Amino acid sequence: MYKIILPALAVLLLVQSPAHAINDKYRKQLEKSGCTQVSESQGCDIHKSKAENAKAGFSNPPAPDATGNNQEKTPDSQQGATPPVTK
Numbered sequence: 001m002y003k004i005i006l007p008a009l010a011v012l013l014l015v016q017s018p019a020h021a022i023n024d025k026y027r028k029q030l031e032k033s034g035c036t037q038v039s040e041s042q043g044c045d046i047h048k049s050k051a052e053n054a055k056a057g058f059s060n061p062p063a064p065d066a067t068g069n070n071q072e073k074t075p076d077s078q079q080g081a082t083p084p085v086t087k
């Protein structure tokens with residue numbers, strides 16, 4: 001029985017290939033178009049340029065910085081600024 005199982009197991013391990021989620025061609029299309037996999041499923045066209053997709057309303061939001069705070073600084077949100085008075 002081991003004469004059959006061990007060689008079959010060895011062949012099975014050698015035949016397996018790694019599974020990659022995105023191939024190189026698809027990754028380059030996503031980079032060129034400015035799309036993500038999620039935005040593509042929402043209608044972003046990977047065959048168009050970044051400018052054409054941005055004009056159609058598909059643009060990537062800015063990534064958060066290391067602190068997780070990517071808000072623009074306004075006079076009201078800066079440290080030390082007095083909060084507005086409400087009555």
